[in-house]
Amino acid sequence: MSNFKILKSERKHNGKIFNLIVDEIEYASGNRAVHEVAEHPGGAVAVPVMDDGTLLLVRQYRYPIQKYILELPAGKLSPGEDPQLCAARELEEETGYSAEKLTKLTGIYTTPGFCTELLHIYLAEGLKKSPAGQQLEEGEWSLTLERVPFAKAVAMIEKGEIVDGKSICGILLAEKILKQ
Amino acid sequence: MSNFKILKSERKHNGKIFNLIVDEIEYASGNRAVHEVAEHPGGAVAVPVMDDGTLLLVRQYRYPIQKYILELPAGKLSPGEDPQLCAARELEEETGYSAEKLTKLTGIYTTPGFCTELLHIYLAEGLKKSPAGQQLEEGEWSLTLERVPFAKAVAMIEKGEIVDGKSICGILLAEKILKQ
Numbered sequence: 001m002s003n004f005k006i007l008k009s010e011r012k013h014n015g016k017i018f019n020l021i022v023d024e025i026e027y028a029s030g031n032r033a034v035h036e037v038a039e040h041p042g043g044a045v046a047v048p049v050m051d052d053g054t055l056l057l058v059r060q061y062r063y064p065i066q067k068y069i070l071e072l073p074a075g076k077l078s079p080g081e082d083p084q085l086c087a088a089r090e091l092e093e094e095t096g097y098s099a100e101k102l103t104k105l106t107g108i109y110t111t112p113g114f115c116t117e118l119l120h121i122y123l124a125e126g127l128k129k130s131p132a133g134q135q136l137e138e139g140e141w142s143l144t145l146e147r148v149p150f151a152k153a154v155a156m157i158e159k160g161e162i163v164d165g166k167s168i169c170g171i172l173l174a175e176k177i178l179k180q
Numbered sequence: 181m182s183n184f185k186i187l188k189s190e191r192k193h194n195g196k197i198f199n200l201i202v203d204e205i206e207y208a209s210g211n212r213a214v215h216e217v218a219e220h221p222g223g224a225v226a227v228p229v230m231d232d233g234t235l236l237l238v239r240q241y242r243y244p245i246q247k248y249i250l251e252l253p254a255g256k257l258s259p260g261e262d263p264q265l266c267a268a269r270e271l272e273e274e275t276g277y278s279a280e281k282l283t284k285l286t287g288i289y290t291t292p293g294f295c296t297e298l299l300h301i302y303l304a305e306g307l308k309k310s311p312a313g314q315q316l317e318e319g320e321w322s323l324t325l326e327r328v329p330f331a332k333a334v335a336m337i338e339k340g341e342i343v344d345g346k347s348i349c350g351i352l353l354a355e356k357i358l359k360q
Contacts, residue, residue, distance in 0.1 A: 002241060003321055012193050013200055015216040017294045020193055020200050023243075031318055036195040037244045038218055038294075061182060062292040063203075064217045069292060106337070108345040111290045111297065112242040112249060114197045114218075119345075138211055141183055157286070158356065165288040165299075165345045172352040176338065 003028045017076070018115070040117035044087035045074040045166050047105065047174040048097060048124040055153045055171070056095050056127070057162075061142035070146060070156070071164040072171070074119065083107075083120035091124055095145055096134035100126025105173045110165060121170045123177055150178070183208045197256070198295070220297035224267035225254040225346050227285065227354040228277060228304040235333045235351070236275050236307070237342075241322035250326060250336070251344040252351070254299065263287075263300035271304055275325055276314035280306025285353045290345060301350045303357060330358070 004025040013020040019039040026032050048056040059070045075090035077083060084102055092098045103123040110117045136143055148156070153171050156162045162171070184205040193200040199219040206212050228236040239250050255270035257263060264282055272278045283303040290297045316323055328336070333351050336342045342351070 013202070013216075015202070016214055017216050018218075022193070022195070027318060027321070029318070033319055034196055035243045036193075036197050038198075039244075040294075062289070063215045064219075064294060064296045065289055065292050065298075067292075069289065071292075106340045106348075107343055108348060109242070109245055109249065109343055110345045111295065112245050112247075112251075112344060114220075114244060115291065115295075116244045117291065118245075138207060138209070139213055141207070157353070160286045163287055163289055164292060165290045165349055168286075168288060168349045168353075169345055173337070173348075 007032070036114055038115040038117075040115055041077045041079070042083075042116070042118040042120070043074055043076045044083045044090060045072050045119050045121045045170050046087045046091040046099070046102070046124040047072055047121065047170040048091055048095060048099065048127055049150060049174065049178065050127050053150050054147045055150050056097060057146045057148055057153065057167075058094050059144050059146055060140065068142065069164055070162050070167070072167045074166060084122060087120065087122040087124070092130050092132070093135045094140070094143060096130055097127045098130040099124035100128070103177070105170065105177070108166065108169050119166050121166065121173065123174050150175070187212070216294055218295040218297075220295055221257045221259070222263075222296070222298040222300070223254055223256045224263045224270060225252050225299050225301045225350050226267045226271040226279070226282070226304040227252055227301065227350040228271055228275060228279065228307055229330060229354065229358065230307050233330050234327045235330050236277060237326045237328055237333065237347075238274050239324050239326055240320065248322065249344055250342050250347070252347045254346060264302060267300065267302040267304070272310050272312070273315045274320070274323060276310055277307045278310040279304035280308070283357070285350060285357070288346065288349050299346050301346065301353065303354050330355070
């Protein structure tokens with residue numbers, strides 16, 4: 001399966017979102033290489049489509065890119081958490097809506113070249129305002145809800161106005177299901 | 181624009197693929213938080229569609245997830261490199277084909293919550309075998325070329341057989357252009 005062996009594996013940083021592991025490997029040829037791995041717990045994403053066809057999106061400030069961008073509601077898995085429950089929880093916390101029906105669309109590796117992150121994406125339908133309403137954490141200070149007609153969201157992807165990878169995957173996959 | 185200030189910014193690791201920066205911030209409330217940022221140079225992706233409608237994909241072993249997965253040809257930007265030239269270069273190196281025409285589809289942030297990576301995605305058409313042929317680096321020892329009819333690649337996304345985020349974005353966006 002592989003033509004290398006691991007010579008050394010070093011945990012360089014234990015973080016809040018990811019850990020950094022640096023492995024030194026040796027190929028069968030004798031040459032050596034280094035692999036950096038961001039160890040991430042994975043997460044879940046909701047594609048929340050209201051009964052009238054409106055998509056619920058969240059706009060938030062993303063610290064690494066220093067921009068506000070429009071995304072699907074999503075979040076990290078808590079240890080041992082079921083991905084579907086995570087999608088339901090993040091949807092409710094970020095939008096104040098709960099879903100009667102969640103349908104798995106797919107799972108995606110966001111950056112398999114250097115990170116373990118796997119995101120589970122669910123179509124969320126039968127949306128109702130939840131009694132608790134939106135419950136944002138302090139880190140989500142910038143988050144605002146935006147209601148966008150589904151076809152407009154697809155057009156925003158084509159025009160480069162939605163640029164978040166997981167959101168593009170989720171919306172374009174949901175479009176296929178909803179058209180059936 | 182923001183309700184925080186940076187108290188401390190520490191470069192924890194300078195890597196081959198990304199650097200790790202850990203910032204400590206203070207909100208206007210006085211509460212503090214830590215942001216881990218994977219600083220990545222960005223990259224480019226090609227969606228190579230042959231004249232007969234066949235999509236050229238590459239299957240390769242991805243170290244972080246310990247799996248072989250099917251992806252679009254892609255790679256990191258060299259310092260100062262034009263993204264379109266990067267897409268053309270990576271296409272030729274990984275598949276042995278060059279493109280007469282590259283059309284920008286979009287740019288995606290792969291993981292804007294913790295990484296700066298921006299990937300520029302191009303539809304690649306007018307494909308011809310290049311004189312140099314495939315030129316793999318040692319780190320790409322596992323890479324093999326797979327020719328998949330375009331409609332089959334879309335079906336593989338729907339069935340969860342293509343699970344790489346950038347590849348799902350690129351193929352589903354190209355599908356829209358090609359259908360026009």
